[in-house]
Amino acid sequence: MSVRVPIYLDHQATTPCDPRVVEAMRPFWSEEFGNAASKTHALGWKAEQAVEDGRGRLAELIGADPREIIFTSGATESNNLAILGLARANRDRGRHVVSLETEHRSVLDPCRALEREGFRVTLLPVGNNGILDLDRLRDALDDETVLISILHANNEIGVIQPLAEIGEIARARRIPVHTDAAQSAGKLEIDVRTLGVDLLSFTAHKLYGPKGIGALWLRRGSPRLRLEPILHGGGHERGLRSGTLPVPLCVGFGRACELAGELRTEDARREAQLAERLWKRLSTELEAVELNGDAVHRLPGNLNISFLGVEGEALLIALPKLALSAGSACTSASREPSHVLRALGIGETRALCSLRFGFGRSTSEAEIDLAADLLIEQVTRLRALSPVWERAKRGGDGP
Amino acid sequence: MTPYSVEVLDHFRAPRNAGRLPADAEDVGTGDVTDAAGKRLRLQLRTDARGRVTDARFKAFGCPVTIACGSWATLALIGRTLQETRQVDAARIARELGLRVEQLPLADAAVGAIRAAVAEVSRKRRRSAPQTYPNGL
Ligand SMILES: Cc1ncc(COP(=O)(O)O)c(C=O)c1O
Numbered sequence: 001m002s003v004r005v006p007i008y009l010d011h012q013a014t015t016p017c018d019p020r021v022v023e024a025m026r027p028f029w030s031e032e033f034g035n036a037a038s039k040t041h042a043l044g045w046k047a048e049q050a051v052e053d054g055r056g057r058l059a060e061l062i063g064a065d066p067r068e069i070i071f072t073s074g075a076t077e078s079n080n081l082a083i084l085g086l087a088r089a090n091r092d093r094g095r096h097v098v099s100l101e102t103e104h105r106s107v108l109d110p111c112r113a114l115e116r117e118g119f120r121v122t123l124l125p126v127g128n129n130g131i132l133d134l135d136r137l138r139d140a141l142d143d144e145t146v147l148i149s150i151l152h153a154n155n156e157i158g159v160i161q162p163l164a165e166i167g168e169i170a171r172a173r174r175i176p177v178h179t180d181a182a183q184s185a186g187k188l189e190i191d192v193r194t195l196g197v198d199l200l201s202f203t204a205h206k207l208y209g210p211k212g213i214g215a216l217w218l219r220r221g222s223p224r225l226r227l228e229p230i231l232h233g234g235g236h237e238r239g240l241r242s243g244t245l246p247v248p249l250c251v252g253f254g255r256a257c258e259l260a261g262e263l264r265t266e267d268a269r270r271e272a273q274l275a276e277r278l279w280k281r282l283s284t285e286l287e288a289v290e291l292n293g294d295a296v297h298r299l300p301g302n303l304n305i306s307f308l309g310v311e312g313e314a315l316l317i318a319l320p321k322l323a324l325s326a327g328s329a330c331t332s333a334s335r336e337p338s339h340v341l342r343a344l345g346i347g348e349t350r351a352l353c354s355l356r357f358g359f360g361r362s363t364s365e366a367e368i369d370l371a372a373d374l375l376i377e378q379v380t381r382l383r384a385l386s387p388v389w390e391r392a393k394r395g396g397d398g399p
Numbered sequence: 400m401t402p403y404s405v406e407v408l409d410h411f412r413a414p415r416n417a418g419r420l421p422a423d424a425e426d427v428g429t430g431d432v433t434d435a436a437g438k439r440l441r442l443q444l445r446t447d448a449r450g451r452v453t454d455a456r457f458k459a460f461g462c463p464v465t466i467a468c469g470s471w472a473t474l475a476l477i478g479r480t481l482q483e484t485r486q487v488d489a490a491r492i493a494r495e496l497g498l499r500v501e502q503l504p505l506a507d508a509a510v511g512a513i514r515a516a517v518a519e520v521s522r523k524r525r526r527s528a529p530q531t532y533p534n535g536l
Contacts, residue, residue, distance in 0.1 A: 317403065317411065386460045387459065
């Protein structure tokens with residue numbers, strides 16, 4: 001069976017836009033081009049209807065009320081709006097924010113920005129499996145804490161945090177919880193009524209929708225969440241996110257959510273099988289390959305593997321037929337071991353030896369088999385060149 | 400866009416003289432450097448009685464540039480006298496391998512390994528040169 005190369009195994013970075021999504025967006029570029037905020041003519045009304053249909057589909061995917069959905073430009077903006085917006089609006093109540101060492105940069109950097117504004121930020125460590133220790137969370141909270149932001153599923157290691165338990169701890173102290181669900185939305189079953197959080201970020205391009213649109217779910221009801229906008233302007237999106245809505249993207253995001261709702265269970269089952277298939281071959285045909293992050297509480301389509309003795313960047317370049325990443329997309333540019341892997345306490349050398357695999361809707365068994373062949377060949381070749389591998393094999397020290 | 404030159408990719412895909420020489424041998428010098436980021440290059444050379452490099456081997460753990468530097472250095476060293484190995488410097492490695500500015504530290508590391516290997520084999524040669532034998536032999 002022939003396989004098209006490069007084989008795309010980087011679905012955490014982004015996913016291809018589903019052709020059905022592209023089709024749904026098509027009329028809204030040049031024909032139905034109205035501004036959803038135009039109240040005086042049919043083009044505006046149609047655009048508004050299309051946006052609201054999309055919003056309804058987003059809400060449906062996560063069990064929310066459509067009025068709780070705010071469109072943004074992506075998960076980066078949603079995270080910024082949630083963290084900066086909530087902390088700033090509540091600074092009279094306290095100036096302490098709690099998050100996690102293994103968060104995405106789009107959470108860590110707004111937290112840093114808050115520090116410059118006089119907030120205290122506690123970044124909680126994780127265990128060797130990448131999961132937060134709930135006692136550490138309990139200990140970190142105080143009367144000044146105005147927000148907890150804990151990601152749902154990690155983009156590098158796929159590990160899933162126990163949001164229900166986190167939410168319980170937070171509710172007892174009346175502290176709102178935000179979660180970055182960029183990697184989990186459309187992949188894990190999410191019902192915001194039982195998930196345990198108050199705010200949730202997600203983005204279209206990780207679930208086969210278009211790039212450039214995301215959303216923040218903001219719980220309605222009491223206690224009322226106070227949020228300060230970060231963009232000021234025409235008062236769109238209930239005043240929380242000004243700016244003309246990108247109607248085609250709202251439609252595409254909606255269609256992508258609808259498809260995710262239909263296909264999620266089957267996608268997850270297949271991706272877990274593919275992950276198992278690759279892991280089986282690598283771990284039986286190569287020595288010293290190690291899985292990073294919890295083996296059970298993880299996204300089905302994610303593997304993060306260390307190939308001891310082989311540097312990840314070298315392995316990537318040795319595999320031009322595979323589109324892969326050695327960590328998160330931004331970390332691979334700086335070529336330092338990722339902050340996520342270091343947070344697992346696995347040691348710098350092992351962290352340098354890791355690759356991330358992300359399977360998706362289109363990944364086939366034939367692709368996995370070819371990927372396994374190429375990986376085994378190149379890991380073996382590069383190990384023969386590696387003084388680190390030589391030392392590991394001899395179990396001694398020094399050359 | 401790949402940050403690696405064709406020369407780097409050539410050495411990376413088909414490394415020359417990968418392997419090891421017996422580090423304890425009297426005619427072998429070893430240089431082994433690890434940089435702050437954990438990348439490692441081991442360079443070994445063997446000299447004949449007149450101090451000419453007859454063989455060189457490397458092993459490397461690191462990005463394609465680290466591996467290419469090791470591979471290229473073995474070719475550059477074989478045939479030179481220990482004295483002449485001075486001519487192999489970072490600027491020359493950078494030029495011949497088409498390195499980018501941010502890759503220059505890796506050329507420096509390779510030079511560090513070359514100098515260390517040369518220093519070690521020179522030391523061994525000085526030590527064995529006088530040929531004095533213990534009493535009774
Ligand atoms: C966990 C996580 N959060 C946030 C983002 C940023 O999402 P976006 O590209 O929509 O801004 C990403 C993707 O890069 C991610 O993986």
